[in-house]
Amino acid sequence: MSGPVIEIEAVRTRFGAQRVHDGVDLVIARGELVALVGGSGSGKSVLLREIIGLQRPDAGRIRLLGTDVWAASARELTALRRRIGVMFQDGALFSSLTVAGNVATPMLEHGGIPAHLVGPLVDLRLSMAGLAPQAGTKRPSELSGGMRKRAAIARALALEPEVLFLDEPTAGLDPITARAFDALLASLCRDLGITVLLVTHDLDTLASIAQRVVVLGQGRVVADGTLERVAASADPWIRAYFEGRRMLAEASSNGA
DSSP: OOSEEEEEEEEEEEETTEEEEEEEEEEEETTOEEEEEEOTTSSHHHHHHHHTTSSOOSEEEEEETTEEGGGOOHHHHHHHHTTEEEEOTTOOOOTTSOHHHHHHHHIIIIIOOOHHHHHHHHHHHHHHTTOOGGGGGSOGGGSOHHHHHHHHHHHHTTTOOSEEEEESTTTTOOHHHHHHHHHHHHHHHHHHOOEEEEEOOOHHHHHHTOSEEEEEETTEEEEEEOHHHHHTOOOHHHHHHHHHHHHHHHHHHHHO
8 A cells, every 4th residue: 555545634623512523633545445433423424525525624634635625726626526436325316317327427527538438438337336237228216225326336436536435335225235235345445446435334344344444433533443453442432332233133143
């Protein structure tokens, strides 16, 4: 791995009297697959939006791919966003467009790609996301939850991003589909060298593909490391999180 792709220094964020971030520090290197977890209201999704330039923190510094996000010009931010892919929790696909139209949108708006190459590139991105070309003719409403997630990944991959941001990518999926989606993310990181930062509550995702787990709490990073190291933390929320997931797993196993 080379130098940092994401650098977060002393980020502070407030919504009125509510303190969300109170000095968040985090560095992510190129090629890492990092899972960001934390309790409700800990600011996981807020931090993701701050990194990609959609929401300004009250204080601190964020550098993404060497660019100071909140000191950059509009032109610099536009150039930076061509180098990243984002998948929001619900996929955020355009319901009025086909899947192919959704995937083509970033290429047509930002990629400067000749029109005759868009179709073949869309098919390639669909294939990379595990979808057949025929899926491109369907509208999002005609797809299963898992296929919509894959379509959203295909769109996020449209411009060959160096960094991929995902907010709760397996939320709402059945366990088998979720694990297949995890395998897709792992392959993108491993085979293409894409840096992945994902917000998740899915312990199976943490166990199966996360190289590193970062926990937000009390406005800061309260744990950072391998799953085993984080699970051994004495932090009360972390202990309750892993104990609760263990009890659910045992109950499911006993009921099988």
